[in-house]
Amino acid sequence: MNEKLYSITELAEEFDITPRAIRFYETKGLLSPQRAGATRVYNYRDRARLVLVLRGKRLGFSLEDIKEYIDLYDADRTRSEQLAHLMLVGRKRITELEQQLDDVQTTLAELRVIEAEAADALRARGLDPERALAEIAQKLLVEAI
Amino acid sequence: MNEKLYSITELAEEFDITPRAIRFYETKGLLSPQRAGATRVYNYRDRARLVLVLRGKRLGFSLEDIKEYIDLYDADRTRSEQLAHLMLVGRKRITELEQQLDDVQTTLAELRVIEAEAADALRARGLDPERALAEIAQKLLVEAI
DNA sequence: CAATAAATTTACGCTTACGTCATCACCGGA
DNA sequence: TCCGGTGATGACGTAAGCGTAAATTTATTG
Structure with missing residues (x-):
């Protein structure tokens, strides 16, 4: 086939x-x-x-960064020098991504606090957060038309 | 004062x-x-x-999103609506970041494979990966001058 | 008070990642 | 054979978030 x-x-x-x-x-x-x-x-x-x-x-990532990354997959592995270079670049990327992982987790934690606070504030006003959310989402949708 | x-x-x-x-x-x-x-x-x-x-x-967040958030304390819409909007935007961002977390982990795993395979290939040639790495890093450093 | 240093407005420039025509070619079907 | 649909190739437009002069006014300092 x-x-x-x-x-x-x-x-x-x-x-x-x-x-x-x-x-x-x-x-x-x-x-x-x-x-x-x-x-x-x-x-x-x-x-x-x-x-x-x-x-x-x-x-x-920018498209240029993505290109570099993709090129790692296609990298020439016939020469020892290329292999060492691949390891070098790979390690660098790994370090960067580990940092990004850390950043994302921190940011997520912060955002979850903000979300919870907003929900609390809505409940304090006698509103159901999920309903309020659905309503405003609907409203924004309508306004967009 | x-x-x-x-x-x-x-x-x-x-x-x-x-x-x-x-x-x-x-x-x-x-x-x-x-x-x-x-x-x-x-x-x-x-x-x-x-x-x-x-x-x-x-x-x-975009500056426009941030403006909405800051205007929470000015209110031209009702405060509840602003809070709901904040929750909405926050959740959207949380979803994006959760996806990112996933993507980062996948990418990290792939990079570690690439690195390990390169190291194996070097060993198969009788080379010590760490030494080869140090040498090429040194070489690139010198070239940069 | 003259010489700098600091601020203001205006306005065009820049980069990334496409969106949006306009124009043209080609392919298969009624 | 004419038509609708799909695809290709320019080429200009756009949006965010500032950067970067340029021309001028305002403050500060020796």
């Missing part, structure tokens, strides 16, 4: 992004699908790279 | 930001210091608002 292929809009819909974004990632060297004529055709490897790109974005 | 007052540069230096940033926050309605003639003069309340702004930024 042939491997599964995807069109640009199929991928876009799957990940809830636009074809424009996918093309943009390509101009930045993050993707490089085959072409059938001029039409882009994505295989599972391209799809996997896209997944990495989107995860990097959620982590708050 | 009169309350303590601050110039724009004093505040800027204290919080390690630029006067330009502080003026920018003002144009966005986040601060509204008194004026002595044309010169901005900040009191402790203005300073407290600035602290809130910077905290909000640390937590990853």
